[in-house]
Amino acid sequence: MTSDVHFKGRDLLGLALYLGGSCYSLAYEVGRFQWKAKxxxxxxxxxxxxAAWCIHPNYFGDLFTYTGWGLACGTTCALSIPIMMIWTFVMFVVPNSDDYLAKRYPEQFPSYAAKTATLIPGLHSKVMSQILAWVGTILGAGRRVAQVQCCV
Structure with missing residues (x-):
């Protein structure tokens, strides 16, 4: 594999993001299972x-995990995976999960969703989340197309 992402500390940053994202997702899941067991x-x-910071902290952690993996791989192709994950999460996964939670917890979910960010802590607007997902996808795809054209 030929690396096309180069900067000082890339491997270390990739490892830190991978481990940090994995630990974040795992901490959420362990905490949720312990809480649910009571x-x-x-x-x-x-x-x-x-879960007080965002409705889907496991998906948020996954973004860091796969960004770290992409950096460790050192290719723009590998880095396109977390970009596409954001788009997939925002457009499909999160809405489906929110629908499930709304049906499962009809009295609790509406107020929780109204005051809690969906995917990215601090980002409460679904429209802004969608804009971010589309901009990231377009910029990521544009860079990949430009890179392929330069190699041809």
Whole structure:
């Protein structure tokens, strides 16, 4: 594999993002399972810990995991994966998960969703999330097309 992403500390940054994202996602899942295991939380929507920052912290962590993996690979092709993940999460995965949560927790989810970011902590606007997903996809695809044209 030929590396086409070069900057000082790329491998170290890639490793840090990979491990950080993996630990973030794992911490959320472990915390959620522990919280759900308590009898007093039966039938309740999990909204504490990392879930207080965004509705889908596991997906947020995955973005860092795969960005780190892409950097460690050192190719723009590998870095296109987390860009496409953002688009896929924002356009398909998150809306489907939100629909599930809204049906499963009809009394709790609307107020939680109204005050909590969906995917990226601090970003509460679904429209802005969609714009970010499209801009990232377009810029990522544009760079990849320009790179392929330069190689031809």
């Amino acid at each position: 009898p007093e939380n039966k039938g309740k929507l999990h909204t504490v810990g990392l």
